[in-house]
Amino acid sequence: xxxxxxxxxSRGIGKAVCLKLAADLNYNILLNYHSNTEAAELTKQEIxxxxxxxxxxKFNVSDDAAVQSAIATWKASHPEDKIEILVNNAGIxxxxxxxxxxxxxWDTVMDTSVxxxxxxxxxxxxxMLRSRYGRIINMVSLSGLKGNPGQVNYSAAKGAMISATxxxxxxxxxxxxxxxxxxxxxxxxxxxxxxxxxxxxxxIPVNRFGDVDEVADLVSFLASDKSxxxxxxxxxxxxxxxx
Numbered sequence: 001x002x003x004x005x006x007x008x009x010s011r012g013i014g015k016a017v018c019l020k021l022a023a024d025l026n027y028n029i030l031l032n033y034h035s036n037t038e039a040a041e042l043t044k045q046e047i048x049x050x051x052x053x054x055x056x057x058k059f060n061v062s063d064d065a066a067v068q069s070a071i072a073t074w075k076a077s078h079p080e081d082k083i084e085i086l087v088n089n090a091g092i093x094x095x096x097x098x099x100x101x102x103x104x105x106w107d108t109v110m111d112t113s114v115x116x117x118x119x120x121x122x123x124x125x126x127x128m129l130r131s132r133y134g135r136i137i138n139m140v141s142l143s144g145l146k147g148n149p150g151q152v153n154y155s156a157a158k159g160a161m162i163s164a165t166x167x168x169x170x171x172x173x174x175x176x177x178x179x180x181x182x183x184x185x186x187x188x189x190x191x192x193x194x195x196x197x198x199x200x201x202x203x204i205p206v207n208r209f210g211d212v213d214e215v216a217d218l219v220s221f222l223a224s225d226k227s228x229x230x231x232x233x234x235x236x237x238x239x240x241x242x243x
Contacts, residue, residue: 001053001081004223005030005071007061007120008090010040012189013139013212017087018047018054020216025224027085028053030074032120034060034090061090061116062108071123082131083124085223088117089139091157093191098152106153113157117164125172134177135223138165140234142185146242158183162234169232178231180222184215185238205240 004021008014009031021027029047031054033040040056047054057074059066091113094105117138128134143151144158162181169179186192186200187210201207218237221227236243 001028001078003028003030003055003078003081003083004085004087005032005057005083005120005124006087006089007032007116009033009087010036010043012191013184013187013215014087014089015043015046016212016216017089017219018043019050020213020220021085021087021223022047022050022052022054024220026050026052027223028055028081030055030057030083032057032059032061032070032090034058061088061120062111064115064119067119067123071120075127083127084131084133085135085137086121086124086128087137087139087219087223088120088161090116091139091141091154093151093154095150095154097150101153109153110157110160113154114160114164117161121168125177128177129172129175132176134175135227136168136177136179137219137222138162138179138181140165140181140183142183142236142238142242145183145234145236165234166232173231176228178222178227180227180230180232181234182215182218182222183234183236183238184210185236185241186210187212187215187237203241204238208239210237210239 004027009018010033044054059070141158143155147155165181
């Protein structure tokens, strides 16, 4: 059985990606979440309506021991199954002007995105290379490309993931494992619920915030065989706000 592992998959963009990969590509889903078991269980029920399996993996992506233990335990109980797709989606924000950013706000944001990318990718990459097939998709951000005031920590974290995407793609392309990044702009989700949508959309050429399903459609394409000649790319999905 073929699986897709999505970190931070219980809500928002992560949930939309889980549902899309199940519906479009018929992948079984490994749904990682950190703490909200209720949301994860509800998402699992929605995923399994598509006739696929959904297994829940509870761990903090920034905790290397927890990541290794959870994935190793799953592998031991699924010796014939393969994780072919990894979507590094987990991320958090702790916004504020840099001069007021304390070490906890810096470290937590950096660890979730950058260390999370390292921990989870390390846990699945060797198997992809042995199988000579894989898709790694990193969820980054407009902030990681152009920077965003009040988000120096988040911009730094996503910028690091972008650079890692480009470098890793060059290392492993010969093994038919692609690595790409998706950089959303303003998307309707829990992370943007407090944003001034009416004010901000005036700066977006298409004059609206994006929808999580639109991001999931892009991820689904990158996870499919249709994208086999695309690697090392950062693909914007921001309504024309930045290119």
